[in-house]
Amino acid sequence: MNLKKIGNIQIGEKIGSGGFGVIYSGIDTNLNRKVAVKIIDSDLIKDKNILSFFKKEAITQGQMNHPNIVSVYSFDKIDSTNFIIFEFVEGKSLKLILESEHKLGFELCINYLKQILRGLHFAHIRNIVHYDIKPSNIIITNSNIVKITDFGIAQLFGMMSKTKDDQWYGTPIYASPEQLSGISSDFRSDIYSLGITVFEMLTGSLPYDINKYKNREEVFYEQKIKFPANIEKRTKKFIDLFLLKAMKRDVEMRYQNVLEMLEILDNIYELI
Secondary structure, three states, X not given: OOOOEEOOEEEEEEEEXXXXXXXXXXXXXXXXXEEEEEEEOOOHHHOHHHHHHHXXXXXXXXXXXXXXXXXEEEEEEEOOEEEEEEEOOOEEEHHHHHHHHOOOOHHHHHHHHHHHHHHHHHHHOOOOOOOOXXXXXXXXXXXXXXXXXXXXXXXXXOOOOEOOOOOEOOOHHHOOHHHHHOOOOOHHHHHHHXXXXXXXXXXXXXXXXHHHOOOHHHHHHOOOOOOOOOOOHHHHHHHHHHHHHHOOOOHHHOOOOHHHHHHHXXXXXXXX
């Protein structure tokens, strides 16, 4: 797509892409501020229900004013182009950082984890569930501030819906068992997904070998967590004493809210 301007938004370079569209940098010429512009895939919005969903999600996230959540400014349509305008974040996704750094230092992981939990707590007490917590949906600013993005988008199709090429739409390794099985899920699914994400941040690896699975049912029944051979003692203890509870397959065995996790983290160095 060769866009130069949409309404009062001057379109810049492509800065990201995903299953729902392409993200560009932009300048709001009315307010003279830098923004990010997500151009929604035209194939997705042929269905009026899907278009309505995007509008609802833009409004929902637009109402969440929190330092650890990416702010949404507007959802609009000009001619045949549907787009979301949101806060431009100077930084990188956690996914890109992990690809470069492999894993993060222990103290930095705890710092990021607390910020993610604060953002999720703000959303959860407003009955807003993310449904797709994973490294690509967590942005780290140049000043080490965590920003969560794409709230609720995964709920539209279900994380494991398939593309036209019969491939998994999302990344099943981060999805909770209840999402994988297609049953009702709630904010505790975010807790599970965050557990997988933090495991990767700490160890540089995933707790399960996703490459060996042929279908989502195999992921669902996986039980054995794979620890890297060179895991640090403190990291292993933290995972055993704190993180494994977030990753419990049984939703009732997990932390029941993120505030519980934050309270434990306040004293984590005394426990490990």
